[in-house]
Amino acid sequence: MLRTHSCGELRPSHIGQEVGLCGWVDRVRDHKGVIFIDLRDRWGRTQVVVGPESPAATLVAAKAVRPEWVVRVHGLVGARPDGTVNPKLDTGAVELACHSLEVLNEAVTPVFQPSGTELPGEEVRLGHRWLDLRRPAMQRNLFLRHRMVKIMRDHFDELGFIDVETPMLGKSTPEGARDYLVPARLEHGAFFALPQSPQLYKQLLMIAGFDRYVQVAKCFRDEDLRADRQPEFTQLDVEMSFVDAADVMGVIEGLVRRTAREVLGLEVTLPLPRLSWDEAMERYGHDAPDLRYGLELVDLAAAVRESDFRVFRAALEGGGRVRGIRVPGAAARFSRKELDDLTAVAVEGGAKGLVWLKLEEGGEWAGPVAKNLGAAGPAIRTALGAAPGDLVLIVADSFAVTCKALHMLRKRLGAQLGLYEPGAMHFSWVVDFPMFARDEETGGWAAMHHPFTAPRAADLPLLDRDPAACRAQAYDLVINGSEAGGGTIRIHDKATQSKVFGLLGISAETARERFGFLLDALESGAPPHGGIALGIDRWIMLFGGLDNIRDVIAFPKTQKASDLMTGAPAPVETKQLAELAIRVVAPPKPLPPG
């Protein structure tokens, strides 16, 4: 060992001991006669003092040292003189009186200072990730990730789950997200696909009798990225046999409680609140509502029924909805300009406009369309329970548009008005999703989750009569308005599976071609089973109070899915392409301007 202790370890109890430390030079404060070196490692920081008592050679060596050099020091742990204790450091009561300093490695001047207070731009951080990861904040994030994954593994291990690895090289399935493809050298023109999730494998493990499966699984989806989406991400993948939805949710609730307790010191009351999908859409306009604050959506159809205001009338006559949000006491807080901004949010959500109203002290509505309300005015006030000083936002459009626009407004208002505490955590379930949604492109039915999702037993007859009304045995875990996990009970009988395939427009031949092995397996004694997948990266992000998934991933990619450090993706040697029988058809060059 090159060291006897870490840089975060020394305390007054070590005073008088001869110790050796290794680490990175965090900062140097050279006072000519005495030099202070803050030595940093992942455990903390310790002040090393090179002074008149140190050997002359050590003083010379210390003079040359620069930030981010890697050094090894030996010396005596001493109490700091009166008045020089640093309460900001865990090791701040002691210091190392250095009698030898060995430079293990010099370092070029870093592009930015890991110990600095100014956070460099993300482009710089990603390009020099090894430096970025030296920053204590990033180290904390990765330690948090380790702890949380450990809790997950312990939790499932204790419940008898078995960790099984599934292949990374699999078969492409055209449903769902775009696949990342890997060409097959031994079969020209054929491709593997990286898994979007281990969905089919885990079902096969149930059919094989493993009963309770868990895996920390890397997943790949070649879709456009967001603050909370990376092209490769990690799921805690879970599957159980002989269970219903409540059983799966119960296991996850136990994990939620345990994680909240151990990581945040927070007691979560179980069972978690459950909203049906219908209720979530009705009250919040979204299937992953942020329940840290209110601002519920209120239906105003009855209130405006008699109104002549054509915006309302047109929406209702067209089979749409008129819905609104009451923002308590916010009338004075929103200027004309800010209301224009809110209108822009609504328009971004697909609405043609936004009706805003302020309730004045006299009980009269104020706003551009206030005088058009007529008898609807008092009715709206009653329906929303509005009080003077309240701001009301109303969207009249199709159900989908009112959901989207009001959801976006709600999100915006929650953040802008600070309606929740920074550290607040809210966990809930959204259940009973529709089995099918209309596919915009084909006009046919599309699976809301995936084609193996079981309908609720009571809804089985609806598969023939009214697929739109058919609800799935599906459940999404929502944390602070973020989808943190989702799962379903699977179809385990061939007849139901065939029927669902039929509705999805997947012919028997196609089904056999794509998932023949699963169909065969389902006929070989498949137990009732179901599971869930948790987005680990998102969990870490949410529990860490972060707003960006890249900060909990050691080596993330940019929004264009490139790695600024390695330069991936990059062209490959012609020889490599030849072995794979691949010819690159370069995209046409963009025309020069003019």
Next chain:
RNA sequence: GGGGGUGUAGCUCAGUUGGUUAGAGCGCCAGCCUGUCACGUUGGAGGCCGCGGGUUCGAGUCCCGUCACCCUCGCCA
């Protein structure tokens, strides 16, 4: 694919209505400094103003295009 934001010194940023020599803090280099801990202090070096066009007597600043990064809609069963 669409919308928005950003791009000026190694890093974080300022830069007026288009005007002469583009600034600050941090970092870097050198000097001074024996108790600092974001040490202090004196001096110095450091610029393809993302890139390419255009307008203009003159462009960091205006216009067009383009690239990169970020946020977002579509997309993500």
